[in-house]
Amino acid sequence: MSAHDFEGLLQEMIGLSSASVGASVIRHALARRMAACALPDLHAYWAYLNEHRDERQELIDCVVVPETWFFRDAEAFGAMTEHVRAREYGGRPLRLLSLPCSTGEEPYSMAMALLDAGFAAADFAIEAVDVSTRNLAYAERAIYGRNSFRGTDLAYRERYFEACEGGFKPHDRIRRQVRFTLGNLLGPAAFSAWPPFDVVFCRNLLIYFDRETQGRALARLGGMLAADGLLLVGPGESGVPSLHGYASARRPRAFAFVKAMAVQSVPATPEKARARRPPRPSLPPMAESRRLPPSAKPFARRSAPVELSTPAPSAAGADLAAARLAADAGRFAEARQIAERCIVESGPSAEAFYLIGLTCDAQDDETQAIGYYRKAIYLKSDHREALAHLRLLLQRQGEEAGVRALTRRLGRLGEGGDA
Ligand SMILES: C[S@@+](CC[C@H](N)C(=O)[O-])C[C@H]1O[C@@H](n2cnc3c(N)ncnc32)[C@H](O)[C@@H]1O
Known part of the structure; x- marks a missing residue:
């Protein structure tokens, strides 16, 4: 029995990743709870936790970060x-x-x-x-x-x-x-x-x-x-x-x-x-x-297979997968750089344009994002994510006809359910 087992338990119970708070925070919490329960070691505490469900709550109370204040990020x-x-x-x-x-x-x-x-x-x-x-x-x-x-x-x-x-x-x-x-x-x-x-x-x-x-x-x-x-x-x-x-x-x-x-x-x-x-x-x-x-959620899959409009060399495919991973992690500048390099080296592709659009979208550059989503759709008319994002941006701009057209297209693809 080690502190890792408790880290795993906390992750299972409340999603806490020990990397986010630091393993020492969890170790301190364990030490405090063992002292409070007068238990000699982690083995004894593990058994106690399993027998006393209320103790789980005590442990949770010890590890959570309560930091907050009025009108935080006003x-x-x-x-x-x-x-x-x-x-x-x-x-x-x-x-x-x-x-x-x-x-x-x-x-x-x-x-x-x-x-x-x-x-x-x-x-x-x-x-x-x-x-x-x-x-x-x-x-x-x-x-x-x-x-x-x-x-x-x-x-x-x-x-x-x-x-x-x-x-x-x-x-x-x-x-x-x-x-x-x-x-x-x-x-x-x-x-x-x-x-x-x-x-x-x-x-x-x-x-x-x-x-x-x-x-x-x-x-x-x-x-x-x-x-x-x-x-x-x-x-x-x-x-x-x-x-x-x-x-x-x-x-x-x-x-x-x-x-x-x-x-x-x-x-x-x-x-x-x-x-x-x-x-x-x-x-x-x-x-x-x-x-x-x-399946209808645009970004539901974390590591979606990369779909290209035309068969692309596998190196470009791998690069675009890396670009998507970077975008997934919020590293938009890196994602954009990779996608742009792919276009230069392997030619245009829907996925590359879509990913660049996403980076513009993340930086609130609506006009550029719309342009890139349109390019993605031009190359791959059933690119669901590009269609969904373009529709949202057009909706914001009051382009009702465009929104209706995209809703119809998404509907035909079987993803217009919430529209
Ligand atoms: C840093 S505070 C954030 C409070 C407030 N939302 C803010 O931004 O100021 C984090 C809170 O998340 C709570 N928490 C942690 N895991 C949770 C979970 N799985 N479900 C609900 N609350 C959780 C903790 O108890 C803690 O009070």
């Missing part, structure tokens, strides 16, 4: 309010999720931002989920010290908090907007009964997962997010969603994404959005989220 909250203002929800309350919510700063910030934007309490409800009972207890107690208030603009604290012993407490009208639940994003059948969410904050969690687990997490989140919902991740993981069926929502520094295949209606213009009032409270039943089968 642009994300602006992106949330703009997104929901620009859409019609038929008068029903908005459903928002903060997972992981840690000690509560994130979901309470969501509530403050929505109230500031003119939404009434009855207009929205926030579910907040975390795998740590310790963090959730802190969130429910809701007394926050200096560390939770960072940055210089703390005007919100004057409006929404009262000073108390030990720090500041959010007003009840903020706390009532948030419901906390213990939950594991990767747990068996977690959250499958919950209706879809209009906005999901899943920030600073994917960084603790390995690549395979990130894919599973995003698939799970995809099932929880409404077809035209907004997903927000942290800056350190912003390269991940576009590899798993999401596309950038074009909100600078917000790290916001929408489902790449979820072309619903063309989003409201900013003018319409500004004119729109927050939704009124009334409660028609919510539709079940329409899920795409994994």
